[in-house]
Amino acid sequence: MPHTPYLIVGGGMTADAAVRGIRELDPNGAIGLIAAEPDPPYARPPLSKGLWKGEAFDTVWRKTAGAGVELHLGRRVTGLDLRTKTAVDERGAEYSFEKLLLATGGTAHRLPFGGDRVIYFRALEDYRRLRGLADEKKSFAVIGGGFIGSEIAAALTMAGCKTTMLFPDEGIGSRVFSADLARFLVGYYREKGVDVRNGEQVVGIQESGAQVVVETKAGSRITADAVVAGIGIVPNTELAAAAGIAVDDGIPVDDRLRTSYPDVFAAGDVARFVAPALGARIRVEHEDNANTMGRAAGRSMAGDAAPYTHLPFFYSDLFDLGYEAVGEMDPRGEVVADWKEPFREGVVYYLAGGRVRGVLLWNTWGQVDAARALIAEAGPFNAKNLIGRLPAA
Ligand SMILES: Cc1cc2nc3c(=O)[nH]c(=O)nc-3n(C[C@H](O)[C@H](O)[C@H](O)COP(=O)(O)OP(=O)(O)OC[C@H]3O[C@@H](n4cnc5c(N)ncnc54)[C@H](O)[C@@H]3O)c2cc1C
Numbered sequence: 001m002p003h004t005p006y007l008i009v010g011g012g013m014t015a016d017a018a019v020r021g022i023r024e025l026d027p028n029g030a031i032g033l034i035a036a037e038p039d040p041p042y043a044r045p046p047l048s049k050g051l052w053k054g055e056a057f058d059t060v061w062r063k064t065a066g067a068g069v070e071l072h073l074g075r076r077v078t079g080l081d082l083r084t085k086t087a088v089d090e091r092g093a094e095y096s097f098e099k100l101l102l103a104t105g106g107t108a109h110r111l112p113f114g115g116d117r118v119i120y121f122r123a124l125e126d127y128r129r130l131r132g133l134a135d136e137k138k139s140f141a142v143i144g145g146g147f148i149g150s151e152i153a154a155a156l157t158m159a160g161c162k163t164t165m166l167f168p169d170e171g172i173g174s175r176v177f178s179a180d181l182a183r184f185l186v187g188y189y190r191e192k193g194v195d196v197r198n199g200e201q202v203v204g205i206q207e208s209g210a211q212v213v214v215e216t217k218a219g220s221r222i223t224a225d226a227v228v229a230g231i232g233i234v235p236n237t238e239l240a241a242a243a244g245i246a247v248d249d250g251i252p253v254d255d256r257l258r259t260s261y262p263d264v265f266a267a268g269d270v271a272r273f274v275a276p277a278l279g280a281r282i283r284v285e286h287e288d289n290a291n292t293m294g295r296a297a298g299r300s301m302a303g304d305a306a307p308y309t310h311l312p313f314f315y316s317d318l319f320d321l322g323y324e325a326v327g328e329m330d331p332r333g334e335v336v337a338d339w340k341e342p343f344r345e346g347v348v349y350y351l352a353g354g355r356v357r358g359v360l361l362w363n364t365w366g367q368v369d370a371a372r373a374l375i376a377e378a379g380p381f382n383a384k385n386l387i388g389r390l391p392a393a
Contacts, residue, residue, distance in 0.1 A: 003096045004032035004070065006301055007087060009077045009239065010103035011035020013043060013287060014268025014294035016062040018101050019069045021298020029302070031069040032095055034087065036076040039124050040064055045287055047127040048148060049317050052155035060124070080243035082261055099301040102240055102251060102259070102266040103294065106233030106285065111143070114205035117212050119228045121148055130228060134159045138225035141165075141214045143202050145172045147316055148230025150185070154319050156228075157193050164195040164222050166202055166214065172318075176329040177348075177360070184343040185318065192319050197222070233285060235270045248272060250283040255307035257297040267297035277311045277376050278328060278357065286314035311375065313368045326371045327358030336383045338390075340364075347390045354380030359390070 006022050006029055008015045015033055022031055035041070041062040046055055065071055075089040086096045108120035119126055133140075134156055142153045145167030153165040169175075171182020172189060189196050197220065204215040205227060214222045237247040246252055246260035250272035257265045257273065268290045272283040289312035296308045313326040321344070329350050339346035347367070350358035356379065359371035367390045374381075374389070 001086070001094045001096055002032060002070070004030040005098040006031040006101070006298075007095055007097035007099070008033045008069075008101045008103055009087065010101075010105055010236075010268070010270075011037055011039075011041050011071075011073065012103060012105050012268065013041065013062065013290040014103040014105065014297075015101070016041035016064045017291045017294025018103060018267065018298035018301070019064055019067045021295035021300075022302045023067050023298075024295075025299055025302035025304060032072065032097070033064070033069050034072040034075050034077050034089060034095065036074070037123060037125070038074040040071055040073060042124055043287075044122070047124065048121065048151035048155055051127065051131075052158060077239060080239060082243050082245075082264065085263070098263065100264045101297055101301060102245075102264065102270060103268050103297075104236035104239060105269040106235045108229070109232045109234060111202070111205070111229060111231070114212075114227060114229075117205060117207065117227060118143075119226065121152055121228050121230050122233070130156075130226075133226050134161050137161055139163070139223075141212070141222050141224040141227045142230070143167070143214070143227065144230040144232075145169055145198070146175060146230060146232065147173075149228075150189075150318055151316060152228050152230060153189065153194050154192070154317070158319070162195075162224075163193075164197060164214075164224060165189065166197045166200045166216065166222065168199065168201040170198055172196070172198075174331070176325070176331065178331045178335045178337065181337075181343055181348070181362075182331075188319070188321070188343075233269065235283065237270065240264075240266070252281065255309070256300045256305065257293065257308055258300070265297045265301055267293040273308065275311050276309050277372065280328075282328070284312050284314070286312055288312040288314060311372050313371075321363055323363065324361045324365070324368050325359065326361075326368055327356070327375045329358040329360060333357070336381075336386050338387045349374075349381070349386050351381060354382070356381050356386070361390070364390070 041064045042060040079088045139162040142165045156163045172185035174182045200216040206213045235250045251266040315324045334351040336349040345363040348360040
């Protein structure tokens, strides 16, 4: 049985960052990394953005092996015995460890119909499949109006493919954007050539020869060559739960990223951590979180006692528009918009109880740290003292 003092389950960006975090404090300790995907760790954001805009494919690789780690690719860990500190994979191979990191991320939500005809866009192999179809100029139905749906619809349209986008909300990105901005995006996407079907809930997918027909509750039928869905993820907590580690929509961790079990850590999309700036326990499914928490978890595994206090930011691109955001963005609460040019450039503040909980920097760059500082301030804040507060850099 291979023994490594450090064992990482998962092969995503968090796992890669953790390897580097361990190496900062322990240059020589053996690290094992077990990953279900056949590919070594890679960056996911370019799969729906940069690679469609001419970025070279090879830029996705994280080059984790160069940091000195034993990679076990294409292997899924199916069981943990925390008493004997061993993990077992689906082929029966066992691995022993002293410190374990669960960086298992999330699995795409699936629709109860459509089977393998639906591409649930998350992994490099999904990109390869979609790219092949896009290069043949196929037509697409994209289900979902959130991060993945909006990015993929833009990417496919820019690739010259006829694209229909369907989602039940009124606007694009309605879960995080204010209603007027989300509505603006519907018009903006239509101008860019996307056939946007907002307010449409998909209730069935039927095969029709080589094509598929997407059926909606309102009775629409959209025929396309292929269907892509981006309807959220479920955190991969089964392994932890089966081993007796506490789970709660993710794996709760303390300020050193330790789970309820000694010597077992969790980080990235799967971890629910305390964000002191918000005074709340949150789970974040974004790149900065994966990179920063992954690194901190690696350092913590190697003995660093520093608490993890980072409030992660996230970003996205929607055709020519782009944004960075930090904190909690709940458009159902109080929202103060400070537009330099309506819906093209500005800052949107999300407030609760007189405090800023989240900041959306819309085509506004270089202000993430200033936004974090604002979230940490006691306030009270309102439209009067926020307008003009964070100017575009
Ligand atoms: C297409 C796409 C675009 C994105 N764009 C952005 C963006 O623009 N901005 C942004 O901030 N964020 C973006 N994100 C989110 C960001 O990429 C994720 O937050 C980040 O990748 C999460 O990393 P992770 O390592 O925690 O989890 P994951 O990436 O989910 O990796 C977990 C890995 O662990 C493996 N695994 C799970 N269970 C086991 C097991 N039992 N045994 C072995 N292996 C296992 C999984 O197969 C997976 O490879 C994007 C995500 C996607 C999918």
